[in-house]
Amino acid sequence: xxxxxxxxxxxxxxxxxxxxxxxxxxxxxxxxxxxxxxxxxxxxxxxxxxxxxxxxxxxxxxxxxxxxxxxxxxxxxxxxxxxxxxxxxxxxxxxxxxxxxxxxxxxxxxxxxxxxxxxxxxxxxxxxxxxxxxxxxxxxxxxxxxxxxxxxxxxxxxxxxxxxxxxxxxxxxxxxxxxxxxxxxxxx
Amino acid sequence: xxxxxxxxxxxxxxxxxxxxxxxxxxxxxxxxxxxxxxxxxxxxxxxxxxxxxxxxxxxxxxxxxxxxxxxxxxxxxxxxxxxxxxxxxxxxxxxxxxxxxxxxxxxxxxxxxxxxxxxxxxxxxxxxxxxxxxxxxxxxxxxxxxxxxxxxxxxxxxxxxxxxxxx
Numbered sequence: 001x002x003x004x005x006x007x008x009x010x011x012x013x014x015x016x017x018x019x020x021x022x023x024x025x026x027x028x029x030x031x032x033x034x035x036x037x038x039x040x041x042x043x044x045x046x047x048x049x050x051x052x053x054x055x056x057x058x059x060x061x062x063x064x065x066x067x068x069x070x071x072x073x074x075x076x077x078x079x080x081x082x083x084x085x086x087x088x089x090x091x092x093x094x095x096x097x098x099x100x101x102x103x104x105x106x107x108x109x110x111x112x113x114x115x116x117x118x119x120x121x122x123x124x125x126x127x128x129x130x131x132x133x134x135x136x137x138x139x140x141x142x143x144x145x146x147x148x149x150x151x152x153x154x155x156x157x158x159x160x161x162x163x164x165x166x167x168x169x170x171x172x173x174x175x176x177x178x179x180x181x182x183x184x185x186x187x188x
Numbered sequence: 189x190x191x192x193x194x195x196x197x198x199x200x201x202x203x204x205x206x207x208x209x210x211x212x213x214x215x216x217x218x219x220x221x222x223x224x225x226x227x228x229x230x231x232x233x234x235x236x237x238x239x240x241x242x243x244x245x246x247x248x249x250x251x252x253x254x255x256x257x258x259x260x261x262x263x264x265x266x267x268x269x270x271x272x273x274x275x276x277x278x279x280x281x282x283x284x285x286x287x288x289x290x291x292x293x294x295x296x297x298x299x300x301x302x303x304x305x306x307x308x309x310x311x312x313x314x315x316x317x318x319x320x321x322x323x324x325x326x327x328x329x330x331x332x333x334x335x336x337x338x339x340x341x342x343x344x345x346x347x348x349x350x351x352x353x354x355x
Contacts, residue, residue: 044279050245052246052249056249078237078242082237173280185253
């Protein structure tokens with residue numbers, strides 16, 4: 001499974017649910033595959049995708065999907081601790097783990113000793129599962145989104161190369177935030 | 189065990205004022221803000237987040253959902269939050285009120301806070317986040333205008349002695 005396939009599986013499992021994508025390729029791929037008003041492309045603030053998702057889920061009560069990366073999650077694991085302390089938060093936290101910082105040159109993420117699923121469970125997540133199989137991943141994401149009553153984590157272990165990655169997210173970021181806000185208000 | 193922070197009249201009035209049209213409330217504790225923190229916890233509900241930039245991120249999510257959140261933090265936590273503010277809150281024009289204490293400003297002599305005390309206002313200024321300083325009587329007109337009217341971030345600075353803190 002590569003990152004493009006994993007993002008496609010997240011989009012296939014969702015319709016109008018808010019989706020917060022972390023900085024880097026996750027945003028670019030999601031936008032290229034289907035640029036829904038319910039997507040929030042976090043182009044900076046690496047490490048904070050789950051925090052934004054927590055705020056959205058807590059405020060709207062809606063199942064909120066976070067598309068995170070291994071490097072992004074490790075830049076600020078306090079997101080895990082914060083979500084884990086909110087046992088009824090409907091947060092489907094998807095982690096695309098390719099073991100590298102893909103958009104900055106493929107440097108290795110220093111996670112050799114870290115078990116991200118164990119970290120989520122130890123933080124209070126209700127479930128955390130990982131797979132390197134595309135079909136199994138799609139199944140886990142569907143299940144996480146369909147019945148989301150607590151923070152859950154699904155980790156895709158990515159092992160294949162991606163096709164050329166689409167261009168940067170362009171346009172006015174304030175306008176992008178307004179579009180997402182309208183979508184959350186049911187106007188999008 | 190330590191004793192709970194005392195309630196002070198100014199902190200209670202500020203909490204009541206903020207409770208009328210701001211929220212939800214997030215924060216990372218600070219001694220200067222402790223009385224306000226307590227009043228907000230008791231009257232409006234306040235979610236403690238372990239790090240200030242995460243609190244800003246969670247508040248951003250609430251703001252995107254249409255609210256006018258408040259984040260309580262020490263100015264050391266403002267330093268921690270610079271990237272969240274510079275790359276998320278400001279460019280995406282996400283409204284929130286930052287209530288920032290002024291450690292390292294007279295009469296706080298602690299050398300570990302002095303540099304950040306000096307940096308707080310110019311830093312907010314450079315970020316493009318307008319700040320006002322807490323006064324008694326309260327005047328939240330400007331903060332309200334910025335957050336509710338213009339839907340952007342604003343900061344309310346809290347001097348060390350505002351709620352009775354001493355070094």
